[in-house]
Amino acid sequence: MIKNSATEMAQSLSSGATTSVALTQAHLDRIAEVDGKVHAFLHVDAQGALEQAANVDAARARGEKLSPLAGIPLALKDVLVQKGVPTTCGSKILEGWRPPYDSTVVTNLKNAGVVILGKTNMDEFAMGSSTENSAYGPTHNPWDLTRIPGGSGGGSSAALAAFEAPLAIGTDTGGSIRQPAAVTGTVGVKPTYGGVSRYGLVAFSSSLDQAGPCARTVLDTALLHEVIAGHDPKDSTSINAPVPQVVAAAKNGEVKGMKIGVVKELNGDGYQSGVRQRFEESLELLAKAGAEIVEVSAPNFEYALAAYYLIAPSECSSNLARFDAMRYGLRVGDTDGASAESVMNMTREVGFGREVKRRILLGTYALSSGYYDAYYGSAQKVRTLITQDFNNAFEKCDVMVSPTCPTTAFKIGEKANDPLAMYLNDIATIPVNMAGIGGMSLPCGVAPEDGLPVGFQIMSPVMQDQRMYSVGAALEAALLTQWGAPLLSQAPSLDGAA
Amino acid sequence: MSSLSRDDVANLARLARIDMTDQELENLTTEFGVILNAVARVQEVATTDVPATSHPLPLKNIFRSDVVIPSLTPEEALSGAPASEEQRFRVPQILGEEA
Structure with missing residues (x-):
């Protein structure tokens, strides 16, 4: 039952073949069985999940009209607040904090009857590409427990790949939904910026952060997308327009006549051979399905990474000033006579990890008087150039595509001491965040040389998210015909793992 | 290209x-040398004729009517405070003894 898609689980619930309580318990059992090895979860809310499942079962018994995902379990990235449930953002500075309110994403999930199993592991404050920056220890990739599950949302992607949950929520500032999806053989979508409310999403880089849906199939991802998306008066950057029809697009999966633009600059040197091979094969499948493949150029994408590592740290240095040891979270050194400033200094030294400190200081530098124009100001100009590249390319095609990541999952510890090598993981995902458009990663096979999953990225213009779902569904269907079974059936079984 | 001294980092x-x-200061000084060299590449294309983009959406102020809506109780707002007193956050001293 736990290896089914959410859509199949929903059918079992509506036909009466199972109950949400039984489905939830099956996932809690799976978590108890495998999470000691995977470490996808930071907190499991068994009681809350079972209560919510019982409520959905009762509503169903009363004949109430329920949303399509009512009663389905979900794993929530620990950067979104849920009232009364510990929220750490993977940081020591928030250890033990229980938020007094729900994020809008959580409110929408609760209103739809989605059952929240618990909070998933992540790089501290979503800064990282491997989940190794979590203060609570790394998450392990279910395909190979010695490898990273991607980051920052490695807990959510690993939970899906280990069948601990059929649905998950991630957040994506520079690729934190799509890169984890790519390296775990799962599906992840970063919606158009403003498509999903950021209210209650602990801010890292406000102009780039976007919450989004993760699942094992394109249709499940679309169903979750429609649950969490929509205008929210509590977020001034929330787009006040109808949600793109992503479920209809995922069900239809029609690409006949669509123009698919292959980004010349995001495929070549630096991309692993097996990644390129699976990507090229996927393009052939899309062409067979009736799409027209064209090449597009985005000459300024090569500056995206540099601009990102100025803009994101700048915004983070400002956003993380709120962790001041005064109103919530950790407080260290509050002895008689200690000044507020020394308490702040000591708390932030103890509470923040290495990567967070590195980025706060980098941002402080980039924003400082005398250097502002050279760094932050120049990065903002690059942002304009990248957006122009997208606009020009979208005149020649309906969606743009690339491999999601240059390589498959690397070993835990392999890049931990080389920040620049780590940052290169996001080279193909960052441009999407800079322009605020939509991006999806879906599995397109395993690399022949290492047997690890490869991600296929689809990018669609602002508020045209349905286009990436059409293309994703078409590719998924063609690949499934080829494979005969979902890619995750090739992953090692974790059954019996302690 | 830019480099920072240990004192700059401090x-x-x-x-x-x-x-x-x-x-930590030692490590960061070394790392910043490498990182700043890499990110300084933005200056290659950031010419004066290119406008800056601070945000993907055209931002404008959003107003709401000035009416009372349900909000956190004082107890809820203080529930995560490291220390509180008389429905207020208790903080360490912010001024010197002689002030």
């Missing part, structure tokens, strides 16, 4: 209100 840490050990 000053940034002070501005960011983070105490740092000698070892």
Whole structure:
């Protein structure tokens, strides 16, 4: 039952073949069985999940009209607040904090009857590409427990790949939904910026952060997308327009006549051979399905990474000033006579990890008087150039595509001491965040040389998210015909793992 | 290309209100040399004729009517406070003894 898609689980619930309580318990059992090895979860809310499942079962018994995902379990990235449930953002500075309110994403999930199993592991404050920056220890990739599950949302992607949950929520500032999806053989979508409310999403880089849906199939991802998306008066950057029809697009999966633009600059040197091979094969499948493949150029994408590592740290240095040891979270050194400033200094030294400190200081530098124009100001100009590249390319095609990541999952510890090598993981995902458009990663096979999953990225213009779902569904269907079974059936079984 | 001295990094840490050990300052000084060289590439294309983009959406102020809506109770708002007193956050002293 736990290896089914959410859509199949929903059918079992509506036909009466199972109950949400039984489905939830099956996932809690799976978590108890495998999470000691995977470490996808930071907190499991068994009681809350079972209560919510019982409520959905009762509503169903009363004949109430329920949303399509009512009663389905979900794993929530620990950067979104849920009232009364510990929220750490993977940081020591928030250890033990229980938020007094729900994020809008959580409110929408609760209103739809989605059952929240618990909070998933992540790089501290979503800064990282491997989940190794979590203060609570790394998450392990279910395909190979010695490898990273991607980051920052490695807990959510690993939970899906280990069948601990059929649905998950991630957040994506520079690729934190799509890169984890790519390296775990799962599906992840970063919606158009403003498509999903950021209210209650602990801010890292406000102009780039976007919450989004993760699942094992394109249709499940679309169903979750429609649950969490929509205008929210509590977020001034929330787009006040109808949600793109992503479920209809995922069900239809029609690409006949669509123009698919292959980004010349995001495929070549630096991309692993097996990644390129699976990507090229996927393009052939899309062409067979009736799409027209064209090449597009985005000459300024090569500056995206540099601009990102100025803009994101700048915004983070400002956003993380709120962790001041005064109103919530950790407080260290509050002895008689200690000044507020020394308490702040000591708390932030103890509470923040290495990567967070590195980025706060980098941002402080980039924003400082005398250097502002050279760094932050120049990065903002690059942002304009990248957006122009997208606009020009979208005149020649309906969606743009690339491999999601240059390589498959690397070993835990392999890049931990080389920040620049780590940052290169996001080279193909960052441009999407800079322009605020939509991006999806879906599995397109395993690399022949290492047997690890490869991600296929689809990018669609602002508020045209349905286009990436059409293309994703078409590719998924063609690949499934080829494979005969979902890619995750090739992953090692974790059954019996302690 | 830009480089930062150990004292520069110590000053940034002070501005960011983070105490740092000698070892941390040492490591960051080395890492910043590498990172700043890499990110300085933005200057290659950031010419004066290119406008800056601070945000993906055209931002404008959003107003709501000035009416009371349900909000956190004082107890809820203080529920995560490291210390509180008389429905207020209790903080360490912010002024010197003689002030």
